[in-house]
Structures are given as structure tokens and as C-alpha cells.
Amino acid sequence: MEDSSSDSPPARAFNGMSVFPLTEMVIDGTSEVWPTFGRPISVSAVLKMDRHGSFVEFSRIPPPGAEVEKVELFTRCYLHLSQVMKAGPKLQMWTVNDSEDTDGPSKMLAFGLQFGLQKENDEFHSAIQEHRNNATKLETVDSGTMSISTENKFERKIESSSAKMYFHYYGQLLHQQNMMQDYVRTGTYYAAVIENHADFEGKIVVDVGAGSGILSLFAAQAGAKHVYAVEASAMAEYARKLIAGNHPLSQRITVIHGKVEEVELPEKADILISEPMGTLLVNERMLESYIIARDRFLVPNGKMFPSRGRIHMAPFSDEYLYGEIANKALFWQQQSYYGVDLTPLRDTAFQGYFSQPVVDAFDPRLLIAQPIMHNIDFLTAKEEDLYEIDIPLEFKSSVAARVHGLACWFDVLFDGSTVQRWLTTAPGSPTTHWYQIRCVLSQPLYVLAGQPITGRLHLIAHSSQSYTIHLTMSASSIIPGSNRVGTLQTSTAKLDLKEPYYRMTQSPAFAWSQQEQQQQVEELPAPQGVVMMQQPFSADNEDVNQDLQSQQFVVSNGLQLPQHNPQQLQQYQQQNFWSS
Ligand SMILES: C[S@@+](CC[C@H](N)C(=O)[O-])C[C@H]1O[C@@H](n2cnc3c(N)ncnc32)[C@H](O)[C@@H]1O
Numbered sequence: 241m242e243d244s245s246s247d248s249p250p251a252r253a254f255n256g257m258s259v260f261p262l263t264e265m266v267i268d269g270t271s272e273v274w275p276t277f278g279r280p281i282s283v284s285a286v287l288k289m290d291r292h293g294s295f296v297e298f299s300r301i302p303p304p305g306a307e308v309e310k311v312e313l314f315t316r317c318y319l320h321l322s323q324v325m326k327a328g329p330k331l332q333m334w335t336v337n338d339s340e341d342t343d344g345p346s347k348m349l350a351f352g353l354q355f356g357l358q359k360e361n362d363e364f365h366s367a368i369q370e371h372r373n374n375a376t377k378l379e380t381v382d383s384g385t386m387s388i389s390t391e392n393k394f395e396r397k398i399e400s401s402s403a404k405m406y407f408h409y410y411g412q413l414l415h416q417q418n419m420m421q422d423y424v425r426t427g428t429y430y431a432a433v434i435e436n437h438a439d440f441e442g443k444i445v446v447d448v449g450a451g452s453g454i455l456s457l458f459a460a461q462a463g464a465k466h467v468y469a470v471e472a473s474a475m476a477e478y479a480r481k482l483i484a485g486n487h488p489l490s491q492r493i494t495v496i497h498g499k500v501e502e503v504e505l506p507e508k509a510d511i512l513i514s515e516p517m518g519t520l521l522v523n524e525r526m527l528e529s530y531i532i533a534r535d536r537f538l539v540p541n542g543k544m545f546p547s548r549g550r551i552h553m554a555p556f557s558d559e560y561l562y563g564e565i566a567n568k569a570l571f572w573q574q575q576s577y578y579g580v581d582l583t584p585l586r587d588t589a590f591q592g593y594f595s596q597p598v599v600d601a602f603d604p605r606l607l608i609a610q611p612i613m614h615n616i617d618f619l620t621a622k623e624e625d626l627y628e629i630d631i632p633l634e635f636k637s638s639v640a641a642r643v644h645g646l647a648c649w650f651d652v653l654f655d656g657s658t659v660q661r662w663l664t665t666a667p668g669s670p671t672t673h674w675y676q677i678r679c680v681l682s683q684p685l686y687v688l689a690g691q692p693i694t695g696r697l698h699l700i701a702h703s704s705q706s707y708t709i710h711l712t713m714s715a716s717s718i719i720p721g722s723n724r725v726g727t728l729q730t731s732t733a734k735l736d737l738k739e740p741y742y743r744m745t746q747s748p749a750f751a752w753s754q755q756e757q758q759q760q761v762e763e764l765p766a767p768q769g770v771v772m773m774q775q776p777f778s779a780d781n782e783d784v785n786q787d788l789q790s791q792q793f794v795v796s797n798g799l800q801l802p803q804h805n806p807q808q809l810q811q812y813q814q815q816n817f818w819s820s
Contacts, residue, residue, distance in 0.1 A: 251287060252286065252287045253286045254287075254360070254363070256360065257282075257356070257364075258280040259280065259281045259353055260351055260354060261279075261281075261351045281300055282300070284301055285298050285299075287367055287368065294319045295316050296316070296319070296368070297313065298315050298316075299312060299313055299314055300313075322334060322336045323335045324365070324368060325628070326361065327352070329361065330354060330357065330361050331352055331354055332353040332361060332365065333351075333353075334349075334351050335349070394502070394529070398525070398704075410473040411473035412475075413475075413478060416451050419515070420454055422672050424663070424670045424672045425663065425673065428663040429455060429513075429663070432545060432656060433455075433458040433461075433462045433654075434461065435656060435659040436462075436545075436654070437463055437658075438656075439462075439543055439657050439658075440462035440463050443510040444464070444467075444468075444510050445466070445509060445513060446500075446533060447467055447514065448470060448512055448514035449471060449472070449500070449526060449530075450469035450475075450479055450495065451471060452479055453495065455514070455515065456479075457486055457489055460489040460492050465492065466494070467492060467493045468493075468496055468509070469483070469494065470496045470498065470533070471496070472499040472500075476496070480495045499529070500532060500533040500536070500537075501532050505537055508537060508538065508539045509537045510539055511542055511543040511544070511545065512534060512543070512544045513545045514530050516529065517650065517674070518674075519597075519599060519674055519675075520551060520650065520699075520737060521650035522551075522626060523705075523707065523737050524706070525701060525706065530618060531618065531621055531623045534618070544618050544619055545654050545656075546618065546663070547618050547654070547655045548616065548653040549615075549616045549650055550613045550616070550651050551614045551616075551631070551650050552613045552651070552666065553611060553613070553614070553631070553633065553646055554607040554635065555608050555643045555646055555693050555713065556608060556645060556647040557641040561644065561680065562644045562680060565593050565594060566593075566682075568589075569590040572589040591682065593741075594680055594681070595734060595735045596736070597677045597709065597737055597739075597740045598677065598680060598743050599675050599740045599741065599742050599743065599744075600742070600743035600744055601667065601676060602647065602667050604667040607647060607667070608637050608687075610635065610636070610638075612634065612635065614629070626701065628698075628699070631696065631698070631699075632696055634693075635692070637687040637688070637693055642685070643681070643685040644684050645679045645684075645711070645733070646678070647677070648678070648679070648697075649664075649674075649676040649677070650674075651663060651664040651666065677737075679735050680733070682733065684731070685713060685714070685729050686715060686729065691716070693714070693715060693716065694727070695712040695730075696710070697709070698711075706737045707736075707737040707738075708734065709736070709737055710732070710734055711733045712731075714727040714728070714729065714730040715727075
């Protein structure tokens with residue numbers, strides 16, 4: 241390890257905290273995972289930086305009167321290899337993967353950090369965030385000791401195996417086509433750009449993650465002076481080919497193969513265009529690259545298309561979905577599977593199924609309260625704001641129901657000078673390839689009409705370009721004589737956004753007739769942010785995605801193709817898309 245460089249931010253010291261090494265994880269009867277901690281060790285912490293990045297050096301403080309006077313190093317944790325989570329007012333949880341910094345085998349370290357005061361916890365937490373920021377702001381000065389720069393930013397926070405798979409995926413035309421064929425998505429981008437051509441005319445544009453180059457071509461159609469299409473995957477070569485074949489627009493577009501974190505551009509941009517949204521808006525962690533591109537390339541007061549995103553959330557009740565997930569674990573209930581007792585893994589399997597967010601298009605009538613939303617302003621947000629997103633939940637149930645979890649979707653805004661356009665993925669709106677996502681609780685809650693539902697949605701970014709989701713939901717009650725809310729029943733869930741359960745081949749939760757559904761739609765008021773369903777789900781319960789694509793294909797091309805043979809349609813679409 242090198243010593244801290246003199247160019248690095250000054251080291252900061254913190255005292256008076258105890259480390260509880262994590263010895264094991266225990267799963268109790270209610271399927272909660274509880275960490276078991278070892279004996280506490282008093283430590284001090286110093287935040288430093290060397291050429292590998294920022295790190296915290298924890299040192300043991302010898303107990304008063306101890307013979308040893310020398311401060312002994314407990315551990316050194318590099319921030320880019322550490323996940324730090326506030327687990328309580330005075331408690332932080334640390335998990336550290338030190339595989340990159342030891343010559344030996346990969347090691348995971350987990351511990352709790354207990355502070356004497358909440359203030360100390362807050363200060364230490366913000367100092368860590370600040371240090372992360374400073375580290376990435378330092379430019380490469382020379383070939384000397386300090387070499388932390390934005391060039392390493394992507395690599396330092398994303399595992400190389402994850403990035404490799406990610407860019408391999410986007411390097412294939414098949415997947416670019418899939419996005420392009422989401423006509424709600426592509427059509428909204430097209431309309432937003434063309435209707436707001438005044439924002440593009442004569443302007444320098446950067447297309448952040450250009451993929452096939454489709455948005456760059458839209459910007460050029462809208463009159464951009466020049467477009468820099470930055471694409472990190474091998475798709476950049478195909479984009480070059482596609483753009484070259486679209487003369488004369490091609491004269492005003494330059495494709496740059498590389499990451500927006502690394503490439504250099506000859507001039508600043510007046511406007512950025514990008515499609516960086518993943519499931520739940522933030523999956524894939526590409527919004528962070530969009531923000532980095534803003535800081536690197538956009539002129540002050542420049543425009544961003546889109547400029548704002550909102551995550552919408554509401555509790556839902558769906559017995560059918562809950563039963564489906566719970567039943568999957570029944571396999572492990574067998575006591576004699578070829579003579580083998582599978583039950584030791586039953587609880588683990590049960591938890592495993594509930595740790596997958598469900599991705600599908602659901603009926604908005606499954607929502608049992610008005611949605612709430614969380615705003616992310618792409619023009620002002622800091623990249624680090626997306627490392628940890630903490631959303632307090634507060635709803636009022638509109639019916640008596642069993643609450644099975646939290647449903648989420650998002651929308652983004654194109655804030656054009658001429659027209660404002662929202663691209664929405666709300667349930668009941670025309671379905672997109674993002675669908676909606678639902679976090680299902682293994683222990684449902686019971687609520688009465690009018691009862692408050694409170695809780696927290698806590699998203700923590702991880703190095704595989706996704707998030708760990710910590711969901712807490714409580715059935716609450718207003719404490720008589722006060723405005724305070726008391727908790728009656730609480731349920732928690734931990735999910736990995738990277739491991740979703742794509743439920744598109746399943747039957748819809750409701751198989752109502754069109755007439756019944758229409759009647760329901762007319763009777764129910766639409767929740768805020770949700771367009772109530774105008775049409776039934778796929779008439780023959782076939783794969784929703786295929787059916788969606790077939791409907792949209794028919795609409796967009798004006799062709800009268802058979803509506804109820806999605807497989808044939810999809811085949812037809814794939815063959816013909818690139819010649820349309
Ligand atoms: C969701 S796709 C959108 C593609 C295209 N703009 C469109 O709308 O059809 C995102 C693209 O961004 C690229 N990408 C992701 N992160 C990037 C980064 N840090 N630098 C450059 N390209 C990136 C991906 O390879 C992928 O092609």
C-alpha cells in the first residue's frame with residue numbers, strides 16, 4: 241500500500257466508536273435474517289486516500305490501563321470495495337470485499353459500527369460520502385503518485401465481470417431492436433425531440449449511451465448542428481454503419497466508442513439526450529453515467545432530455561401472485577425426494593423466491609392506496625445521491641385487504657421549450673418493455689379501509705450495476721388523541737433488483753371478461769399517476785410481451801396482421817424490423 245498522497249484530501253479522524261465483527265447470520269422462524277455480532281472492539285477511524293482510492297483505517301484503541309500502548313490496525317477498508325449502510329441512529333453496517341487489496345484469496349468482512357451519538361454517526365457517514373466525491377474529482381495530475389481520476393470512476397464502482405456482461409448484452413443488435421420496438425418508449429422520444437426541435441436546432445448534442453444511434457439520428461433530424469454519439473459497447477460499430485447509411489444526417493453525427501466517464505469530446509454540449517432508465521428507474525446504474533456526462537460535457541444551464549425521473553409506489557393486494565411465489569418453495573417441503581429429506585432448505589428456498597422483485601404488467605385495480613412518488617432531478621442530482629436512495633412510505637388504505645407488498649413504476653419528463661412530454665411506465669398505461677415491478681412480502685399485512693400503511697423503501701447500489709432493496713411495511717394506526725402513528729404489524733423484505741422474476745408468461749391475476757373490466761374501470765377513480773386500464777390484458781393469455789409487441793406493431797405500421805398469433809407475429813417482426 242502506498243502512503244496517502246499530499247494531493248489527496250486531508251485525512252480526517254473519528255474517535256469513540258466500537259466495531260462488532262459479524263460472526264454469523266441467523267434465520268429465525270419468521271424468516272427474518274439477524275446478524276450475530278462478536279465481542280465489541282473500541283476503535284478510532286481515519287479517512288485517507290492513496291493511489292488505490294479512499295479508505296478508512298480502523299485502529300484498535302487499547303483499553304485504559306492496558307499494557308499495550310501502541311495503536312494496532314484493525315482493518316483498512318477501501319470505500320470502493322465497501323458497502324456502508326446506516327442501520328440505526330447510532331449504528332452502521334459495513335460489508336467489505338477486500339479481494340482486490342490482498343495477495344491472498346478473496347475475503348469478505350462484515351461488521352457493525354456503533355457510535356456513542358447519532359451526530360457522530362451522521363458526521364462519519366457524510367465524511368465518507370464527501371471523501372468518495374473528492375476522490376473522483378481529483379484529475380490525473382501527472383504520471384506521479386496521484387492517479388485517481390474520472391477515468392477510473394466506472395471501474396472503481398462496478399465489478400468488471402458485471403460490466404463485461406452488460407456491454408456484451410448491449411453490443412447485440414437483438415437487444416437494441418427489442419428497445420427500439422418498444423414503440424411507447426421510442427415513439428415518445430421521437431415526439432419529444434421533433435416537437436421540441438427548437439431545442440435542437442443549431443445545437444451541439446451528446447447522446448449518452450447511443451446504442452444503435454437512433455436518438456442521435458432523431459436529434460439530427462430535429463436540426464442539431466452536431467451530435468456526438470457516445471457508446472461503450474461494440475454496438476458503436478453498428479451505430480457507425482447505421483448512421484453512415486442515413487445520409488445527409490450522417491454528416492452531423494460522430495460516433496465515439498467509449499464510456500462517457502472516459503472519452504474526451506472536442507466541445508461542450510448544449511443538450512444531452514439519453515435513455516438511461518432501467519427497471520425501477522435506477523436499475524443498471526446508468527443514471528449515474530448520465531449525471532457524470534452532464535458534469536463533464538454540458539454547458540451551464542444546458543438541457544437534458546429527459547431532465548427528471550419519478551419513482552411511483554403504492555401498496556397492492558394480489559392473492560394469486562402471493563400464492564404463486566409461496567407455492568414455488570413447496571418443492572423443498574418434500575421429506576422423501578428419492579429418499580432425501582429436502583426440508584432443511586425449505587426456509588432458504590422460501591426466502592429466495594421472495595427476494596426476487598416481480599416484473600410484469602399488472603392491473604392497477606390491485607393497488608389499494610393512492611401512490612406516492614420520489615423525484616430525481618437529473619439536472620441537479622449528484623452521482624452519489626444514487627448510491628443510496630431512502631424513501632419514507634406513507635399510505636392510507638382505501639379498502640380492507642391483505643397487503644402483499646409494494647408496487648413500483650416510474651416516469652421521466654422531457655421538459656422541452658415547446659412541449660412537455662412524460663414517458664410513463666404506469667400500470668394501465670400502454671405497456672413498455674420495463675413493465676412494472678412488485679416487491680412481495682413473505683408475511684402479508686392485514687389492513688382495514690382508512691388504515692395507515694407506513695414504512696421505508698431503502699435502495700442500496702451494489703457493484704453489479706443494480707441495487708439491494710430493503711423494504712419495510714407496517715400496518716399502523718393513529719394513536720387516539722394525537723396525530724402520531726403507532727405500528728400494529730410490520731413485515732420486511734430484502735430483494736435483489738438484479739435478480740428479477742419475469743412473470744410475463746403467467747396468466748393475468750384477473751381473468752375478467754372485457755365487459756366486467758370495463759365496468760370496473762368506470763366505477764373506480766384512477767389513482768394519481770396511474771392511467772386506469774382501458775383494455776383487458778392479452779385476450780388469450782399468451783405472453784404479454786409478445787402480445788404487446790404485436791399490438792404496437794399493428795398500430796405503428798398500419799398493417800392488419802393477425803392479432804392472436806403472437807409467436808408468428810414476433811417472428812415476422814424480427815425478420816422485418818430492419819427493413820421497415
Ligand atoms: C438503454 S440503452 C439505449 C440505447 C439507445 N440510446 C436507444 O435509446 O435505443 C443504453 C445504452 O447505453 C450504453 N451505455 C451504458 N453505460 C454507458 C457508459 N457509461 N458509457 C457509454 N455508453 C454506455 C449501453 O451499452 C447501451 O447501448
